Amino acid sequence: DSGVTQTPKHLITATGQRVTLRCSPRSGDLSVYWYQQSLDQGLQFLIQYYNGEERAKGNILERFSAQQFPDLHSELNLSSLELGDSALYFCASSPGQGAGNTIYFGEGSWLTVV
Amino acid sequence: EDQVTQSPEALRLQEGESSSLNCSYTVSGLRGLFWYRQDPGKGPEFLFTLYSAGEEKEKERLKATLTKKESFLHITAPKPEDSATYLCAVRNQGNLIFGKGTKLSVKP
Numbered sequence: 001d002s003g004v005t006q007t008p009k010h011l012i013t014a015t016g017q018r019v020t021l022r023c024s025p026r027s028g029d030l031s032v033y034w035y036q037q038s039l040d041q042g043l044q045f046l047i048q049y050y051n052g053e054e055r056a057k058g059n060i061l062e063r064f065s066a067q068q069f070p071d072l073h074s075e076l077n078l079s080s081l082e083l084g085d086s087a088l089y090f091c092a093s094s095p096g097q098g099a100g101n102t103i104y105f106g107e108g109s110w111l112t113v114v
Numbered sequence: 115e116d117q118v119t120q121s122p123e124a125l126r127l128q129e130g131e132s133s134s135l136n137c138s139y140t141v142s143g144l145r146g147l148f149w150y151r152q153d154p155g156k157g158p159e160f161l162f163t164l165y166s167a168g169e170e171k172e173k174e175r176l177k178a179t180l181t182k183k184e185s186f187l188h189i190t191a192p193k194p195e196d197s198a199t200y201l202c203a204v205r206n207q208g209n210l211i212f213g214k215g216t217k218l219s220v221k222p
Contacts, residue, residue: 043210
């Protein structure tokens with residue numbers, strides 16, 4: 001158990017819908033990261049927050065957005081869902097954001113878009 | 115462009131048959147090379163971080179080494195429970211860039 005908690009574990013929704021994935025980082029960790037993993041792609045970095053502020057953006061679609069709240073939990077919002085958005089979405093956290101900070105991953109949220 | 119390439123894509127070993135997994139990388143300013151283990155449907159589990167060429171780390175049957183252009187994950191006398199996908203990643207600024215992984219199968 002990494003200490004990173006993600007909900008829901010599984011989610012099935014229809015195209016065009018909107019979903020929210022939730023993440024609680026490890027106790028004391030200020031940095032939160034979101035990654036997407038699909039069958040044909042490896043782990044793709046989406047976005048990073050540090051202590052409530054956005055710090056880095058990767059290959060995140062405009063239909064996707066995220067935020068980190070004052071209690072440090074984070075949410076990833078996915079809207080106007082398409083079949084291709086079906087994937088495993090991972091949240092990860094680390095104490096800080098520089099070298100020397102190990103990044104720990106949660107168990108993921110399986111999203112299936114039908 | 116920062117990039118990580120892992121080989122082979124898949125590796126089948128007999129129990130006790132030692133081997134190595136390769137991770138080649140190009141990154142502007144390495145801030146750590148990470149190895150993770152991932153079981154099907156699970157999140158990546160942290161194994162090692164290496165920071166400088168020549169560094170080595172060990173954990174049970176696994177040993178990770180680092181050069182200026184690549185890292186190796188050596189598996190000594192593997193057991194069936196070592197079967198998993200092994201992921202290599204480099205740190206770029208704050209986040210990690212992952213390779214596609216090596217799927218290891220160890221048969222009894």
